[in-house]
Structure formats: C-alpha cells, structure tokens
Amino acid sequence: MDKIEINGGKKLTGEVKVSGAKNAVLPVLTASLLASKGVSKLKNVPALSDVETINNVISTLNAEVSYNKEQEEVTVDATKQLNEEAPYEYVSKMRASILVMGPLLARLGHAKVALPGGCAIGSRPIEQHIKGFEELGAEIHMDGGFIYANTTNGLKGTTIHLDFPSVGATQNIIMAASLAEGKTVLENVAREPEIVDLANYINEMGGNVLGSGTDTITIEGVEALYGVEHSIIPDRIEAGTLLIAGAITRGNVLVNGAIKEHMTSLVYKLEEMGVNLECLDDAIRVSAENELKPVDIKTLPHPGFPTDMQSQMMALLLTANGHKVVTETVFENRFMHVGEFKRMNAKITVEGRSAKIEGKSQLQGAQVKATDLRAAAALILAGLVAEGTTYVTELKHLDRGYVDLHGKLKALGADIKRIQD
Secondary structure, eight states: OEEEEEEOOOOOEEEEEOOBOHHHHHHHHHHGGGEEESOEEEESOOOOHHHHHHHHHHHHTTOEEEEETTTTEEEEEOOSOOOSEEOHHHHTTOGGGGGGHHHHHHHHSEEEEEOOOOOOOSOOOOHHHHHHHHHTTOEEEEETTEEEEEOSSOOBOOEEEOSSOOHHHHHHHHHHHTTSBSEEEEESOOOOHHHHHHHHHHHHTTOOEEOBTBSEEEEEOOSOEEOOEEEOOBOHHHHHHHHHHHHHTTOEEEEETOOGGGOHHHHHHHHHHTOEEEEOSSEEEEEOOSOOOOOOEEBOSTTSBOGGGHHHHHHHHTTSOSEEEEEOOSOTTOOHHHHHHHHTTOOEEEETTEEEEESOOOOBOOEEEOOSHHHHHHHHHHHHHSBSEEEEEOTHHHHHHOSSHHHHHHHTTOEEEEEEO
C-alpha cells in the first residue's frame, strides 16, 4: 500500500496549476447521458479514480466512453438505447453515481440504481433527490439495495422546494427536468460554481436552465439535447488546498486556476488571518509571514465556508496563535482527522459539532492515516510544517480527489515523496 513521506520545514515557492474540478466533472459526465444526438467531448478532465468510476457506470448504461488521461479529455457517445440499471459494483464506490438517475429518468422514463457509497462522512441521505423525482411525476420505491424509478406518462415540470440546498439533489433534478414537459421551478437550491458549470453545459447542449448560482433555478424542458464540447472549471477545493500550502509554510506561491469568485469565503478568512493574497483574473498569489491571527470557522452551504476546506483550514489554524473554534454544520462526523492531528501533537478538543484549538501547536512528524478525501490533504499540509518525518497512509482517499498533489508540492520545494510499502 502506498504512503506519502514528508520531511517538514520547507517554504514553498513558485507556480502551480489547478486541475479540473472533481465536483464539476462528475455531474457533467452523467449529464452527457442526456445527449441523444452527437458526441460529447469534455476537456480539462482531472485524472482521478472517481472519474474512472463514473466512466465505468456510464459504460454499463450502454454509452461509449473514451478517456485520455494525458490529454485530460473524455468523449461520451450516448446515442444508443441506454440500459436502465446502474449496478452496485460501481455505484457502491462513490455517492456521485446516484447522478445517473436524473438523466436515465429523462431519457428512458425509468431507472434502477444501486444505493450509493463514497466517503463515510456522516449521513448523506438522498431523500431530496427522491422528493424531486416524485414531484416531477416519477414513482419511486426501494428494494434489495436498489432504487427503482418509473414514469407512466413522462416527467412533467412543476415547482419543487428543497428542504436543504443539497448539491447532488439540485444537479439530479436539473438533469431530469431538462427533458421534462413544461417548466420546472427549483427553489432553495445549491449555489455552488459546480452547479453553474452543469447548467452552462446543459445550455450548450441545447437546454434552457436559468438562474444557476442563485437560490432559484428555472428549467424549461426541451425535446432533445445534443453532444457538445465543454471545458471543466478549475477545482476550487484543490485551489484552496494549494493556497493553504503556501500560507502554512509561510511561502510565496502563484496558484494558477484559483478563481476568487469561486472561493470568496476562504479568501476572506485567509485575509482575516493576515495571509497576503493577490487576486488576479484566473490566479491568486499567496504569501504569509510568521505570525497569523486566530479566526473562527463555521462551515455552511455555498457561498459560506465550504465543508470540503474545513480540515485543511484546521491544519493552518494549528500554526496560528490564540483561541480558534471550527464549527461543522454541513456533515456530522467530519472531525475524524482530529485524532490523526493529535498524533502529530495538535492541541484540539472536540465538543459536539465544534473543535477548539488552543494556541499554536508545535507539530511533530508521525505516522497518520487519511480518514477521508479532504483529511488526506489536511494531514499532508500539517506534515509540511511538522518537525521531523510524517507518513500519510490510506491514499485511496487522496486519489479520489487530487491529481498528483505530492508532485505539485514537490515542484514548489516540499520534501515529499510517494513510496510503495
């Protein structure tokens, strides 16, 4: 099993490029199933295990998928008659596989999708997806670990109000409604940049999705959608991770592909801590001096502070003076990395949904294991400044969401390598 070895204490300097967004490419790939005519060509596709998983799911549905990792391109031909069943073998590996349900319902009028898997971060239920499909006219039932969906007279546009701005439900319902009869108004929706990218893609295919990026989206159903060429937006979570890598080592790094408008809450918090940020059109330069100020963090749906940056920000807060509180409101059970930080001599106590950090921790190198995708990155960040050598294991989590993170950090001057046990 691979592990990453880090010898801490090196300031990071130089330039680095952000890869395409994992959380944008997965729904865009599933949306390619909506195209009954023409071939879809996606560019800036990150070379991640999650992309391979969703490609496998799409292939089982009888779409032709071609993936060129070197060129960062995927082509999808979904013009044949699609299969209705997304099997457990692939869906169990990743929650995003549920996103094939909307396109299948839209194209076929029925679907059979295994209940999903993915990161073990608390309860991530799919009730909002099911609620949306039912209000569009689908009949849903569960049996034997599968979700069955069926429509007798096709999907019909309606007004749907989400109980919570779920990203996955927003995406799934947009895709289903894109080929539904009439107009769908979707209220209290997720506002993430990845939602906007999906809506832009569907519109390029010939769809009619208005209001993405706001809390109300209107979808006018169309007769058919067509394959097009589309470039995936940069990954704002990877961009944020790289900005923190520059700040935590008190270095000077230009992060190409970091878009301020996609990460305003993180930018404001870093500036509040005293991190220097120079925001350009499609890049941000980060630098930091020795002393950083304490700030509190509370995760919220976008445009609030992203839960996917919580553990990385916690790593940075360990290097700041004073009393800091990190409150997690989006997912329960997302402090599993705290125990691993403590192995590195971090001074953190968890009370319910809050983690309290007292003073600046003198981090020590240790063997730690990634508990989920973002925790993997956070432990690497801590290792960059820990005294001595840190080994991070369970890299299967890291590979789900980061392209060559250790290689990018090494190019910036980190003493880091990936080794096979």
